[in-house]
Amino acid sequence: MFSIGIDLGGTNTTAGIVDAAGRLVAQNRVKTNRLSDSQGLARNMADQVSDLLAQSGLSQSDIQSVGIGSPGLIDSRLGMVVKASNLNLDHAPLRDNLASQLGLPVYLANDADAAAYGEFSAGCGKLYDSFVTITLGTGVGSGVILDGKIMTGHFPGGGELGHTVIQAGGYACNCGRHGCWEEYSSATALVREARKSALARPGSLLYALCQGNLEQMSARIPFTAARQGDDAALRLLDWYTQYLAVGIANVIWIFQPQAIALGGGISREGEFLLDMLRPKVAYELNVSVETLSTDLVTCELGNDAGIIGAAMLFKMPV
Ligand SMILES: [Zn+2]
DSSP states (O other): OEEEEEEEOSSEEEEEEEETTSOEEEEEEEEOOTTOOHHHHHHHHHHHHHHHHHHHTOOGGGEEEEEEEESSEEETTTTEEEEETTTTEEEEOHHHHHHHHHTSOEEEEEHHHHHHHHHHHHSTTTTOSSEEEEEESSSEEEEEEETTEEOOOSSTTTTOGGGSBSSTTOSBOTTSOBSBTHHHHSHHHHHHHHHHHHHHOTTSHHHHTTTTOGGGOOSSHHHHHHHTTOHHHHHHHHHHHHHHHHHHHHHHHHHOOSEEEEESGGGGGHHHHHHHHHHHHHHHTTSOGGGOOSEEEEOSSGGGHHHHHHHGGGGSOO
């Protein structure tokens, strides 16, 4: 048997067929009609699923269930998109709308939670029961899986670790708070600080790699410069990984997960990043790197994690 995962985005909607082992065997992508209501989106998704089945030579009887990963505040129990700012959805019963279109069981989760569940089911989280993903991108996204279940809290929005405050009175966040973790550990925050560092050290490789235009600064440039021993870049990454480590230590104190997996573009720096991070996390927890009980790893599935996780939602214990 197969299942289908749908990654609903503000720009594109990607659907994929996933086999029992969590492998993505076919996928297609369409533009999301952002102005559609829940019924309209469900109709579009049902059409996309039909196309996907036709393109892969499977029929609906080969599919046991469909899962949706949606942005925004989700109430998984009610199958409802409570609010999604990029979409025209407000207390929208998307799960039941799609289920009645398809005649198949449908599951709904927040997109970051679905991606975490994908890594948990078929990626870097396979070996664990309690596992947290931290995605370092435009913001800091997260998914928390405890004893095999996505933790959502009683009200929608639980497990949004990026909006926990790490520096009281710090940088303003668009959530309305000051000093949120994502203002320090997102790729956006790294680029912001990298520009400041480069400006203060015009002789640095960090500056040179921007070719005279600090608008060209990326989250990758500091790592490229640091790998070549550039002092400005090394100091910047020392600052960056310090905040990242404080946030990770907080996550460990709250959940004591077996592993924390970093995702997003910055996680592609792999062991170079983790090697800077582990001693700082251990220091925060007052243990040695060797006795740190939570594994720090990087995500494996990239952009496919959301589709795979959505497809695997049927496996989650209720
Ligand atoms: Zn915030």
